[in-house]
Amino acid sequence: MKVGIVMGSKSDYPVVERTEKILADFGVEYETRIISAHRTPLAAMKFASEAEENGIEVIVAAAGKAAHLGGVLAAFTPLPVIGLPVKSSTLTGLDSLLSIVQMPKGVPVATVAIDGAENAGILAVQMLSLKYPQLREKMKEYKKQMEADVIRTDEEFQKK
Numbered sequence: 226m227k228v229g230i231v232m233g234s235k236s237d238y239p240v241v242e243r244t245e246k247i248l249a250d251f252g253v254e255y256e257t258r259i260i261s262a263h264r265t266p267l268a269a270m271k272f273a274s275e276a277e278e279n280g281i282e283v284i285v286a287a288a289g290k291a292a293h294l295g296g297v298l299a300a301f302t303p304l305p306v307i308g309l310p311v312k313s314s315t316l317t318g319l320d321s322l323l324s325i326v327q328m329p330k331g332v333p334v335a336t337v338a339i340d341g342a343e344n345a346g347i348l349a350v351q352m353l354s355l356k357y358p359q360l361r362e363k364m365k366e367y368k369k370q371m372e373a374d375v376i377r378t379d380e381e382f383q384k385k
């Protein structure tokens with residue numbers, strides 16, 4: 226099982242590494258590439274068209290500004306693409322979000338929040354867990370742990 230993470234620029238990496246961490250925590254293999262829809266469009270086409278034969282099952286595409294990367298990758302692959310809008314410009318990421326989420330009919334990009342790097346990883350794991358039952362069990366544990374953490378925090382907060 227492998228996730229392909231693509232970012233439009235190395236400057237996106239401080240956000241993207243949080244997606245990598247989630248995937249690593251779940252024991253999911255990933256490869257991370259810097260490919261730009263605008264600066265290296267041919268590489269974007271090649272990566273997406275060959276992703277399936279290279280063993281990738283889900284793609285995470287992180288980009289900022291006029292963030293066309295996820296849409297371009299989705300155009301060239303049957304694999305699900307998760308768009309991660311990066312807050313990289315003076316428009317505080319709203320530009321990235323809208324560029325990624327407003328895809329035309331027929332070519333969806335599943336879009337997470339601006340800088341929602343952890344959710345991009347979690348959603349990728351959830352997609353993979355349709356095929357890999359061991360990942361589904363880990364996801365159940367993750368949710369239980371999250372619930373327990375909030376309950377413990379609430380109990381501590383009430384004692385203040």
Ligand code: RP5
Pocket residue numbers: 232233234235236237261287288289290311313
């Ligand atoms: C986008 O432009 C990248 O995804 C990045 O978020 C933003 C700025 O890129 P750099 O100018 O820092 O390379 O394409």
